Amino acid sequence: MSQPCRLPAGGRIDRGTLLAFRFNGRHYEGHQGDTLASALLANGVSVIARSWKYHRPRGIVASGVEEPNAVVQLETGARTVPNARATEVELYDGLVAASVNAWPSVDFDVMAVTGLFARFMPAGFYYKTFMWPQSFWMKYEHLIRKASGLGTSPTEPDPDHYDKMNAHCDVLVVGGGPAGLAAAWSAGKSGARVILADEQSEFGGSLLAHRDLAAVAIDPASDGSIDGATPMVWVARTVANLKAMPEVRLLPRSTAFGYHDHNFLTIAERLTDHVPPGQRRGPRERVWRVRAKQVVLATGASERPLVFGNNDRPGVMLASAVSTFVNRYGVRPGARAVVFTNNDSAYRTALCLAAAGIDVAAVVDPRPAPAGELPGRVRKAGIEVIGGAAVVDTRGRKRVSAVDVMALDAKGTVAGPVRTLACDLLAVSGGWNPVVNLHAQAGGKPKYEAAKACFVPGTPVQAERSAGAANGSFALGACLAEGVAAGEEAARLAGFGAAGASWAPTVVDVDEEPIVPLWAVAPREGIGRGPKQFVDLQNDVGAADILLAAREGYQLLELAKRYTALGFGTDQGKLGNINAMAILARALGNDIASTGTTTFRPNYTPVTFGAIAGRDLGERFEPVRKTALHAWHEERGALFENVGQWKRPWYFPKAGEAIHDAVGRECRAVRNGVGIMDASTLGKIDIQGPDAATFLDWVYTNAWTKLGVGRCRYGLMLDENGMVMDDGVTTRLGENHFLMTTTTGGAARVMAWLERWLQTEWPELRVYLTSVTDQWATAAVAGPASREVVQAVCAGIDFSPAAFPFMACREGAAAGVPARVMRISFSGELAFEVNVCANDARHVWEALMAAGAAHGITPYGTETMHVLRAEKGFIIVGQDTDGSVTPVDLGMDRVIARGKDFIGRRSLARAGTTGDDRKQWVGLLTEDPMEVLPEGGQVVADARAPVPVPMLGHVTSSYFSANLGRSIALGLVKGGRKRMGEGVEVPLADGRTLRARVASPVFFDPEGVRQNV
């Protein structure tokens, strides 16, 4: 029979729509409006999972986000969702789900034998059982990971896309139950911009689970009517009113999962998860990033379970969940129920079961003589109320078949004979926990309210207030009144006056008798002994584990939590943490108020990585910067290298060439003829103002004031710690005008660095900085034939060596467009850098190529640039330096001016930066000239020395030099300059050791004659 446990009538489901779905390979049917959990219950599926440590059978316990057991793998393949809570999954046609933690099946679980070994898996078992002997951990780990854990992550790329939305509002209301709806309405009528976010598919919150009064004819004296109507009539009217307010935005299926600083909240809106995958259109989820002036938290309360023997058996369910399944989903969660409660709210569950025609064997209540209105009604319905008693144990195999009830004496100890009640459903209520998560995330400190036996919000730290059940006000009339007041207050503080009349709802509430806390039912053997009494079902933490943690010294709640794994996993302690805290407090003789709660952190419920990433993925993850010549490089078959965000040509292979061949050819071309490189990515900062030279004196180690107009100078930039942070050539274009170049990767950092000093330390300096990196394109033409090539293209510039010396800049025209030509060299060859407007780059570049054709002009990339500069012993900041290298370490004392202060100067005289024992930058020549040292390789004196082998330094740059016919390397070696000629060793990952000799870092043309021709 299909859906054997579906009630014949009632519920907010569309019985006309049949939805087929599959769970653990079996086919079932449900209705539109079901959750996966309600549909499974309607089909009589009671075992949903196996518990992670003991592999005990587990069923559905809750009806919302706090569900610990019914955690499923939803769908398969790329769209699979691990650890979806079946109670939150809206049913759709064709849904496929499976238990996450039941191998090989929930019904026959071979791992259940671990239950027999439960005593070997106590609290902290990770830390003790498996950590000794240490060498066994590898074996244990494999087994534990197989046996435990939750769902499986998809292995394919996510086919869905996700959005983010930034929003501002005057009042954000979290929660669309009675308090939240009332707050949104009262704030909205003032004209304030209101956002109402609710995690459910429909607004109404707890009212969705209210008994459908229309089905039983409205009784004005019955509790729960609002202004004389059934609550959902009021919900529908209020939602319609809110929709009519132009400044109100309603966000259903939207969970506010984080409350961050300055009233910034993050909300995950699920847009398509309720639709069959084939019919989903648009983004799957959208994260709202909301900055709210005022916030109303109407997040409701979640029911606490009770702790007693074998309280994890399928069929044990929160009373509120039972009401929800019966009233909202038209499900019969059992045939014969027992209700076990320490407060009046679960008496409503007994009444709703009775109204649905479900047999209620008894209500078991530890309070000696439950006498209020609700117990009275229950008795009137013919249900036995057993006062002064508790359920101590459950019976049954895969489902509850009976419960054992014993009397409680005045001290709360079980006594007397055991009375066994046959039942297949046990509805439990240990009271209510206001959902204070967001209040606490916002900085508030929840405080214990003994009369209600729960933590309620403390003093708000941010501009927020709680209303309704979230505030510990559980009665419907109080929820509505607090909601109205909170909404009005929030709007007023956001700057909106009251508009229109307020609303004083008429609600018939039934007075409830006070709760009597019952944190754990101790069996005859004592708390923690006898049958397992679970506190945290998802993590299989029992009362015994908490007591053990306390005995072993983990007496602070936060420590006990970590030792036992309490409150880990998807539910984050929503069900168990307060009971656990109370059990710990009692064991230590502390009171609950001083024991406190664990820390409430974002996220309130799990958020998908897709939602967090949004569209910032793949090519949109980070911008890609391409030079104006990029297309030309591509046409010439360049391979590219990422340098920061830039794509730079790495080398230009010809047909059949490997990198070694291509780079060798490019290197020889520059040394023997002429090469051309795109140097546009170097950072370029235009510096102007009367104090520009003074400013450069501060930020570079050398002197700038006397640099002539039209001359260039190399500069080394340090941080205040004296460490090299950037370098580059700066040109004086005019008396008060300089053009600084920086490393490609350091451009933005240097710009920010200069601005900072100008604005915060030397605001009196009249200096203005403009980034012009993207405005200028640079063609570096290098090699003995470079003068002929550049000369042929440029006009208005005298290229004779006397008129255009090394380190000079001339302005003129290149291929008919304005150009700045600098005679500077990063290769050691005669070289010119032609700078033109980026839009003219290709035109000028092609003119240079044409002019160079006769000389065999060869485009080259970064690899050749690196080899050429290494042959000359020029540093690359960030490769040969790492933030711990001074100019002296690099042997660059010559660029340190003596007679002035500059940033970092004083640090060069510190005890730690002086002395000749620091790591110094030297050349390394391998014994075998054909062996190339690995960059990053460790330099040692003797690789066979006893471990730990003293490290002398490491290789920073290493290449094969085609020009020299051998390998060359550069590295930082302790006291390197004293070791000239000494042998060192570089052990390799493959076990070999390469021998090398310490040498000068300049391997080629040490006199520097080639660039001065």
Place this chain on the structure above:
Amino acid sequence: MLLIDCPWCGPREQSEFAYGGEAHIARPVDTGALSDEAWGDYVFMRTNPRGPHLEQWVHAYGCRRWFNVRRDTVTYRITAVYKPGEAPPGYGA
């Protein structure tokens, strides 16, 4: 995420700004005369108060200008925003 009131642009999200550490650390004038300890104090040592903290921020993805903020390191509340060179509120002109 903080909401920072840039003195030139008005309130903007924290993601537009970059943090610059403690404010009002003037660079010593005669650095050559300082002991290693005194220089190290300037380069490395920062107060780490529990409570109000005067700190530098830059509107990195906005006007690119630096300014000072008084922010409570416990509550993260920002109680003052002022321009470089100005005295922090409550510290005289």
